[in-house]
Amino acid sequence: MSTHPTESAQPRRLPTAAFIVGFGALFIICVVLAAGLFNYESGATTTSTSHSTSRAPRPAPPSTSLEQVNSSVRTHLIANAQSTRTYTGIALTGELTEAAVLDTTEVSGHISRLLEQNCLDSVGLRTPENTRVTFTGFCFSTLPPSTLQPLLDLALANNADAIDFSQHPMLGQQNTVAMTWFVTRGSQVAELQKTWEQLRRPDPIEKIDLYAYTSDEAFRVTKSRGHADTSLTEPVVGTNIP
Numbered sequence: 250m251s252t253h254p255t256e257s258a259q260p261r262r263l264p265t266a267a268f269i270v271g272f273g274a275l276f277i278i279c280v281v282l283a284a285g286l287f288n289y290e291s292g293a294t295t296t297s298t299s300h301s302t303s304r305a306p307r308p309a310p311p312s313t314s315l316e317q318v319n320s321s322v323r324t325h326l327i328a329n330a331q332s333t334r335t336y337t338g339i340a341l342t343g344e345l346t347e348a349a350v351l352d353t354t355e356v357s358g359h360i361s362r363l364l365e366q367n368c369l370d371s372v373g374l375r376t377p378e379n380t381r382v383t384f385t386g387f388c389f390s391t392l393p394p395s396t397l398q399p400l401l402d403l404a405l406a407n408n409a410d411a412i413d414f415s416q417h418p419m420l421g422q423q424n425t426v427a428m429t430w431f432v433t434r435g436s437q438v439a440e441l442q443k444t445w446e447q448l449r450r451p452d453p454i455e456k457i458d459l460y461a462y463t464s465d466e467a468f469r470v471t472k473s474r475g476h477a478d479t480s481l482t483e484p485v486v487g488t489n490i491p
Contacts, residue, residue, distance in 0.1 A: 326359050330342070338367075344375050347377055364390065368388040380409055415427075466484060468482050
C-alpha cells in the first residue's frame, strides 16, 4: 500500500488572480454601501434642518404707484405732501391747509378717494393749529366722506391734539377712531364732555375713544357698537397716555 497522499486529499489553493478579483469586488461593494448609507443620513439631516428652519416667503408689497399718489394729492388741501414706499404700501405726510380746515366737506371727500384708490396704509397730516390727523391700516379701502366729516369737525372745532382713524384688517376690517386732548384745567374737560355726549357714532365705525388729559388725571369716554357709552377717570401714569 502506498504511503503518499492521493491528489484528492491535498488542500486546493485559490489561484492568486481569482483571489484578487474577488477581494476587489467585495471591497468595492462595501465602499458603495457605505457611501449610500452616508448620503441617506446626510439627506435626512438636511431635510430635517430645512423643514425646521425654512420660513414662508414674505409677500410682495401691495401694488400701488408713488406717481399716482403724488399726482392725486390736491395741493390746495394738502400742502408739502411727501410719499414714500413702505413694506406694506405707501406712507403719505403733509399739512392740511387753511382751505381744508374751512371746508371739511371737500377735504373729507378728497381723503376718502385717496384711501380708496391707493394702498395708503399710513397717512399723517397736521393742521395750521397743529392738530395731528392720521389714518392707519387703509389699503385700497376707505371710509365715506359722510363718516369722516363730522368726526373731523368735532376734533377741529374743539382744538383736539390728535385724531386717528384706524382700520384693522385682522379684525374683519373694523374701523376705530381715537381723539385726544391735552388740557390744563378740569373745567376744560367738563366742556369737552358736553360735546362728547352729543357725538353719535357713525355706523361704519366700530368704536370711538375720546381722551382728555390734565396734569394729574386721565378721562376717557368710549362709544362702541352694541354697548352703552362708558366713561372712566383715573390718575395719569405713563402707561395710560396714548
